[in-house]
Amino acid sequence: ASHEPLVLTGDPSTWGSAQPNVLAYSVRGGELKSVACSLVTFCVAVGQDSDDQPFVISGDPATWTGSDAKELRLPKRLHSAGSLESVACTSATDCVAVGYDGVQQQPIVLTGNPASWNTSHVRQMTLGVDQGYFGEFTSVSCVTSKYCVVVGDSNGADFKPLVLFGNPAHWKASQSFNLAVPKPQPTTTGGYGYGFGKGKGDLMSVSCNADKYCVAVGGDRRLAPIYLTGKPST
Numbered sequence: 001a002s003h004e005p006l007v008l009t010g011d012p013s014t015w016g017s018a019q020p021n022v023l024a025y026s027v028r029g030g031e032l033k034s035v036a037c038s039l040v041t042f043c044v045a046v047g048q049d050s051d052d053q054p055f056v057i058s059g060d061p062a063t064w065t066g067s068d069a070k071e072l073r074l075p076k077r078l079h080s081a082g083s084l085e086s087v088a089c090t091s092a093t094d095c096v097a098v099g100y101d102g103v104q105q106q107p108i109v110l111t112g113n114p115a116s117w118n119t120s121h122v123r124q125m126t127l128g129v130d131q132g133y134f135g136e137f138t139s140v141s142c143v144t145s146k147y148c149v150v151v152g153d154s155n156g157a158d159f160k161p162l163v164l165f166g167n168p169a170h171w172k173a174s175q176s177f178n179l180a181v182p183k184p185q186p187t188t189t190g191g192y193g194y195g196f197g198k199g200k201g202d203l204m205s206v207s208c209n210a211d212k213y214c215v216a217v218g219g220d221r222r223l224a225p226i227y228l229t230g231k232p233s234t
Helices: none
Strands: 030-039 042-049 054-059 082-091 094-101 106-112 135-144 147-154 160-166 201-208 214-220 225-230
Touching (some): 042 094, 054 082, 082 106, 106 147, 160 214
Parallel strands (some): 160 201
Antiparallel strands (some): 030 042, 042 054, 082 094, 094 135, 147 201
């Protein structure tokens, strides 16, 4: 049986006894991976349906039903599959969603009014040799509609943290850059390396404030947590 998206709304202190809203009969089932709310009565959620396609739902989460979910079926040029991993909004009509397409993954981005999003709005960030040819965006945070920061990883089996910042409407793959991860020291949290070397890892989430101060978190290939703070431009 396919998974169905779940939604909980209202006061989190009551959620222990609350029943989530199952978005039954949604677009081929699936899961919601990220949500952003610009108003109490307006949120945007994104994810992947069980047919391996990105989907989005927007509006008042208290009234969402499966029929409100909209699949963004990707064409062959976008590898016919994909997922939206994160969404950030500065208003009800100005959001940014990020994720990846296909098996040979490339990052994807959507900007603007989520109510009008369709497949034609999906932009692929085709990574070049400097970024390892393919990768994904896993999290986005926006200070304003014209300044967002997105993080993820690139280079397939040799994962390296990937960062891109600036105006999401004008992002280009060539503006993204990788970060090297230092080798864990004996005093840091560590894990089993499985032969992975220095410099590998990924960033899973980012949050920024109005001063463009950001915190990004993730893990290295030795299973140790990693984090980064400050201005992405530095």
